[in-house]
Amino acid sequence: MTDLVPTREHTELATSVRKLLEKRSDSQAVRRSLSPSKGPGFDTDLWSTLCEQMGVAALAIPEESGGAGFTLAETYVVLEELGYALTPTPLLASVVASAALLAVPRSLSLSKGLLERIAAGTVATLAWSGVTGTADAPVGVTWSDGTLTGKVSPVLYGDVAEILLVVAEHDGGIGLFTVDPTAVTRTKVSGLDPTLGFADLEFAN
Numbered sequence: 001m002t003d004l005v006p007t008r009e010h011t012e013l014a015t016s017v018r019k020l021l022e023k024r025s026d027s028q029a030v031r032r033s034l035s036p037s038k039g040p041g042f043d044t045d046l047w048s049t050l051c052e053q054m055g056v057a058a059l060a061i062p063e064e065s066g067g068a069g070f071t072l073a074e075t076y077v078v079l080e081e082l083g084y085a086l087t088p089t090p091l092l093a094s095v096v097a098s099a100a101l102l103a104v105p106r107s108l109s110l111s112k113g114l115l116e117r118i119a120a121g122t123v124a125t126l127a128w129s130g131v132t133g134t135a136d137a138p139v140g141v142t143w144s145d146g147t148l149t150g151k152v153s154p155v156l157y158g159d160v161a162e163i164l165l166v167v168a169e170h171d172g173g174i175g176l177f178t179v180d181p182t183a184v185t186r187t188k189v190s191g192l193d194p195t196l197g198f199a200d201l202e203f204a205n
Helices: 008-024 027-034 044-053 072-084 091-102 105-120
Strands: 124-127 141-144 147-156 163-170 173-179 185-189 198-204
Touching (some): 008 044, 091 105, 091 124, 091 147, 091 163, 124 147, 147 163
Parallel strands (some): 124 163, 141 163
Antiparallel strands (some): 141 147, 147 198, 185 198
16 A cells, blocks of 8 residues: 555554564564474464454454454554564465455355454465466466366465465356365465465365
C-alpha cells in the first residue's frame, strides 16, 4: 500500500506487536524456529499468541466471517513489525488466502467457515504462481472430471498449510478450489529468505 498515513491505533498496534516480539522473537529464538528439526519453520506458540491475543490473522477479515473487520492497512502494520524482527510466521500466506476467498463474492457463504478458521489462526495458503511471481503468471493446474492435475511452485508455507486453496483452469475459465492438503504431494524447498517457508505442490488427480 502506498501513502499509508499511520493512525494512533496503528501506532498502538505496532507497539504491542513490537513488545511481544522483543520478548519472544530475539535472534536466538528466530534461529531455533528455523531449525529443520524444530517443526514447521516458525514458532507455533508465538503464532498462537499473535492470533489469540492480538488477532493478527483476523484483522482484514469481516466481522460476519469471524474476523475483526479492519482493513489490510492494519495487517501491513503487523507485517512490518514481523519483518523488522525477522520473525517467521505464516501470516502473509494466510492473508493472501483470505483475500482470495473474499475476492469471490459468490463463494462467501461457502467460504465463511474457512475464513473463521483462518481468523482463528489456522494456517492457509493460495497455490498460484502469481503469489510469488507476477500477476500474469500462468496457471499450472487444471480441473477436469472432478479432479485437479498439475504443479505449482513455490507456494508460501505450502508444506504445512491446513487450508489449501488452488487456482485452476477449467472449461469455464479459472476457478478457486479447496483441496485436502493430505491428498497433495508437498515438497519443502528453500528460498532466498529463510524466514519464509516454501513448498512445491503436485496435484495428481
